[in-house]
Amino acid sequence: MSRALAFLTRRKGGDAWDWTDVFTFLWLGSAVFIMFGPALWLVLSSFKSPAQLAEFPPTLLPYEAQTVVVEGFDRPLPLFSVTDEAGTRTLAEVRRVGTVAQMVDPENPGEVQRVNIANRTPVREVGFSWGNYLDPFLRFDFLNYTKNSIFVTGVATLITLLTNSMAAFALSKYEFRGRGFVVVLIIATLMIPLSVILVPLYSIVSGVGLINSLWGVILPTVATPTGVFLLRQYMLTIPDELLEAARMDHASEWQIYWRIVLPLTAPALAVLAIFSVVWRWNDFLWPLIVLSRQEVYTLQVGLNAYAGELNVQWHYLLAMTVITMIPVVLVFIFLQRFITAGIAGTGLK
Amino acid sequence: MGRIQLHDIRKSFGAVDVLKGIDLTINEGELVVFVGPSGCGKSTLLRMIAGLDKPSSGRIEIDGVDVTPRSAADRGLAMVFQSYALYPHMTVRANMAFGLQNTNMPKPEIDARISEAARMLEIEPLLDRRPGQLSGGQRQRVAIGRAIVRRPTAFLLDEPLSNLDAELRVSMRAELSALHDRLGATMIHVTHDQVEAMTMADRIVVLRAGKVEQVDTPLNLFNRPANLFVAGFIGAPGMNLWAGQAKDGAVQLDSGARLPLPSGVTVPEGSVTLGIRPQHLRPMAGGPVRAEVRLIEALGPESVVHGDMGAGGTLLAVLAGQPDLARGTVIELGYDPQMAHVFGADGQRLA
Amino acid sequence: MTGVKGMLGAVVTAPLVALARVLEVPLRLWQRLTGQGGMVAFFLLPNMAIFTLFVLLPLVINIAYSMTTGAALFLPERTYVGAAQYERLLRCTDYTNLMTCQEDQFWIALRNTGTFVVLQVTLLIVAATITALILNRALRALSFWRAVFFFPVLLSPVVVGLIWRWILDRNGVLNAALVGMGMDPVNWLLERNYAFSAAIGVTIWAHLGFFALILLAGLQAIPRDLYEAAEMDGTKPARVFWRITLPLLMPNMLVVIVLALIRAVQVFDEAYVLTGGGPGTATLFLTQYIYEVGFASLLKNPGLAAAASILMGGVLIVLTLLQLALGKRNERKGRLK
Structure with missing residues (x-):
């Protein structure tokens, strides 16, 4: 606590608060609120029941109305706190007629009291609507969407790592005619965005029969020039003497690739793997175009379709948004230290 | 102008005490060198004088005025950084003018000062170039020029020669000394190189682990080191330091050798360390210092002999010429006892 | 930490290692038969085949595609119409009134995208610069603050869009806050200017951290010595910023600006999920126009979409070349240093 306080009151010069200190304080303070706030609000909201989501103004935490089982009634009755001339007490509602509610004391179920509904408020306590999370998996296709997303992300990342590293190896460690041309070609296409080649790409993917197939989502994304470029830059720093030493030891070129160069490229591969996972998990526009049948939707496309329905069921939508966010948040928590550790751990510059 | 006094300067970073109470007076026009092994706090002390860091406690006075609470800009000092810290996007001229423009000095005055400094440092042809286009030595001059145009009360130089190659370092050393003579300004120079300290300084401040070990002229440091640390740090190759028991005007080493102490000083009986500079040993048949030759570094005019005295004692001797010695032979050396240094069990000088 | 790293590494590499072992013997044979050249071909083939099929080929046939018409998907089956699609996109009877254009949707999308690019990039760069400057103030817990923005x-984008759709909802938390402060609630996503501002704000929210990090790296590369030298020279903070920090940050700044421009021109997914292009056409941007014309609308016109994408690609190529040129210049400068 004292450390936190010392941190909060730390100033630049140490003498007086100048305006930059105040500004820094305000900027960072509001940043925590604006950057984390929305995601936190999403998570809190995702645990609310539909009735609670419809409330305005909303409550911060999710609540559940309390019910009680009273002798002589089949259903559990909702509990209310009643305040009127007779004082404050907790009653269960039997039924409501107009502005008057018929209520009973759970301790004394025989006597029915009539209470004006203006005088009662529901008794609630913090409670989580786990159904928001379970139902979409059990009753809708979200389990399927999740499987599809995991498949696309995993397979695309594996193929990306394999093909990109093989190409990067050839382009960094062998001299051959046309090498310069291929490298220039790859760099030139680094910045070509998907949106520019959307139409012809669709015609090609449909030509090879991959519309509405997860492979149609995977293949166009795996030959990323970015990955080849990143890995090649890294492999260029591996001394050629290592390869020559291996050749003296009768290693085949394939062995040189996977026994020597790949392990030394691990930090760059890890970075590419992380980014590939995030990219493929988050991909939206291309899957949206290729996948038009529900059973092949990825999470992102499924979410969008769900959000586009006329009567949006926010309680399910919010919960599924949280689910979609989780893998990326997990990656994020480890990412920062991971990359620095990866670079520091190699000993190679 | 340019008298700097430090009173009980202390600095801690968290639990680590970097400076443990420094008292020092630097006189007007003096060239003082702070020297010590890395991590001794010499650069921290310089930055404290500059005003870039604030001491945890203590007082800094310039010309009798307490400047401790003042910012770096208000102390009237100029600093030459180890990396030179030239603004890479400005020409040499703009680099030198930048600080003067901050004080709203009229342009003719700025131009006059820059051309004067450029002439003095012979960097006139470089004025319109950028630091990236200059060699290491040229950058060094520009950095000094940037300090000169400010006409500071004192110059602070933080290892300014350490980024130069050996040859350039020797010539810049001489130039800096000449510049000091010409400007007559107070200069504080920080270095870890004791040769640089010996050749440039009016006075040397030897620092170790945040404390001043000794302050004196270079020759006094060499001739009368105040303690074991200074004795070992100043002079190359380093002084022979042999531990033994003092008795009857001589020191008895573990190896059995009896080495005479200087006459005219009283050394109490007990553990002492005897120090003899390698240059003060000379061949003497039947001399008190006996060692088996391990290695000979023949430098031409002189030879450095590494020897083994037995019982863990090692010997370093600088002998004139190219004596005909073979590894494994035993040499016998003697010395003038008046040239020997004696340090007590606490490491302080006895004689 | 090491555990996670090791696990992740193992999961990723295990199938690859298994594959590599299986391939060892056949590939040794292949190498004996074809020599090193054959191996190079083998290493390049998978990536280059996919790259050619799914990146190069579409790039090349896009131009041909934009000169055809009809609903057929395969190029050979399509009717050649020359520049008719471009004419259709660009023709207006009165260029001061977009409603008179043949493809008024395209022009609206163009105007929206232009406005968006100018406003979003300006605000984004200013916010990212301020953030980077603040993070560079030798803060404690820097990695925490970096995380906040990143x-x-x-x-x-879908998650971002939905998070903000929920917050900006008519009955959302933002309106609750407004009502709580005694103001009237606002229909954020159903009023043109508010929806457009929301698209700008949300995309800035989503990308601020990325640009701030690049700028922060640039700031951290400026040696501390220079600031100390300036301090010794008695330089005022504002002058330090304008004369030292900003000029030395300029190379990174230019890269960041071009990158932000490239991204802003392509704006689609966050905005699409947030507003769906509405209300009306208030937040219809170029990529969404291409998507709708090419794929989503009832009257699909892939040729027209291709033509529009080539016009957009032209803008992006100019920006990309600009970035490459800047990169080259920085490299040259770096070598001089």
């Missing part, structure tokens, strides 16, 4: 960068 966190939304990794979120998927």
Whole structure:
């Protein structure tokens, strides 16, 4: 606590608060609120029941109305706190007629009291609507969407790592005619965005029969020039003497690739793997175009379709948004230290 | 102008005490060198004088005025950084003018000062170039020029020669000394190189682990080191330091050798360390210092002999010429006892 | 930490290692038969085949595609119409009134995208610069603060869009806050200017951390010595910023600006999920126009979409070349240093 306080009151010069200190304080303070706030609000909201989501103004935490089982009634009755001339007490509602509610004391179920509904408020306590999370998996296709997303992300990342590293190896460690041309070609296409080649790409993917197939989502994304470029830059720093030493030891070129160069490229591969996972998990526009049948939707496309329905069921939508966010948040928590550790751990510059 | 006094300067970073109470007076026009092994706090002390860091406690006075609470800009000092810290996007001229423009000095005055400094440092042809286009030595001059145009009360130089190659370092050393003579300004120079300290300084401040070990002229440091640390740090190759028991005007080493102490000083009986500079040993048949030759570094005019005295004692001797010695032979050396240094069990000088 | 790293590494590499072992013997044979050249071909083949089929080929046939018409998907089956699609996109009877254009949707999308690019990039760069300057103030817990700003960068556009749709909802938390402060609630996503501002704000929220990090790296590369030298020279903070920090940050700044421009021109997914292009056409941007014309609308016109994408590609190529040129210049400068 004292450390936190010392941190909060730390100033630049140490003498007086100048305006930059105040500004820094305000900027960072509001940043925590604006950057984390929305995601936190999403998570809190995702645990609310539909009735609670419809409330305005909303409550911060999710609540559940309390019910009680009273002798002589089949259903559990909702509990209310009643305040009127007779004082404050907790009653269960039997039924409501107009502005008057018929209520009973759970301790004394025989006597029915009539209470004006203006005088009662529901008794609630913090409670989580786990159904928001379970139902979409059990009753809708979200389990399927999740499987599809995991498949696309995993397979695309594996193929990306394999093909990109093989190409990067050839382009960094062998001299051959046309090498310069291929490298220039790859760099030139680094910045070509998907949106520019959307139409012809669709015609090609449909030509090879991959519309509405997860492979149609995977293949166009795996030959990323970015990955080849990143890995090649890294492999260029591996001394050629290592390869020559291996050749003296009768290693085949394939062995040189996977026994020597790949392990030394691990930090760059890890970075590419992380980014590939995030990219493929988050991909939206291309899957949206290729996948038009529900059973092949990825999470992102499924979410969008769900959000586009006329009567949006926010309680399910919010919960599924949280689910979609989780893998990326997990990656994020480890990412920062991971990359620095990866670079520091190699000993190679 | 340019008298700097430090009173009980202390600095801690968290639990680590970097400076443990420094008292020092630097006189007007003096060239003082702070020297010590890395991590001794010499650069921290310089930055404290500059005003870039604030001491945890203590007082800094310039010309009798307490400047401790003042910012770096208000102390009237100029600093030459180890990396030179030239603004890479400005020409040499703009680099030198930048600080003067901050004080709203009229342009003719700025131009006059820059051309004067450029002439003095012979960097006139470089004025319109950028630091990236200059060699290491040229950058060094520009950095000094940037300090000169400010006409500071004192110059602070933080290892300014350490980024130069050996040859350039020797010539810049001489130039800096000449510049000091010409400007007559107070200069504080920080270095870890004791040769640089010996050749440039009016006075040397030897620092170790945040404390001043000794302050004196270079020759006094060499001739009368105040303690074991200074004795070992100043002079190359380093002084022979042999531990033994003092008795009857001589020191008895573990190896059995009896080495005479200087006459005219009283050394109490007990553990002492005897120090003899390698240059003060000379061949003497039947001399008190006996060692088996391990290695000979023949430098031409002189030879450095590494020897083994037995019982863990090692010997370093600088002998004139190219004596005909073979590894494994035993040499016998003697010395003038008046040239020997004696340090007590606490490491302080006895004689 | 090491555990996670090791696990992740093992999961990723295990199938690859198994594959590599299986391939060892056949590939040794292949190498004996074809020599090193054959091996190079083998290493390049998978990536280059996919690259050619799914990146190069579409790039090349896009131009041909834009000169055809009809609903057929395969190029050979399509009717050649020359520049008719471009004419259709660009022709207006009165260029001061977009409603008189033949493809008024395209022009609206163009105007929206132009406005968006100018406003979003300006605000984004200013905010990212301020953030980077603040993070560079030798803060304690820097990695925490970096995380605060970087966190939304990794979120998927759909998630970002939905988070903000929920907050900006008519009965959302933002309106609750407004009502709580005694103001009237606002229909954020159903009023033109508010929806457009929301698209700008949300995309800035999502990308701020990325650009701030690049700028922060640039700031951290400026040696501390220079600031200390300036301090010794008695330089005022504002002058330090304008004369030292900003000029030395300029190379990174230019790269960041071009990158932000390239991204802003392509704006689609966050905005699409947030507003769906509405209300009306208030937030219809170029990429969404291409998507709708090419795929989503009832009257699909892939040729027209291709033509529009080539016009957009032209803008992006100019920006990309600009970035490459800047990169080259920085490299040259770096070598001089």
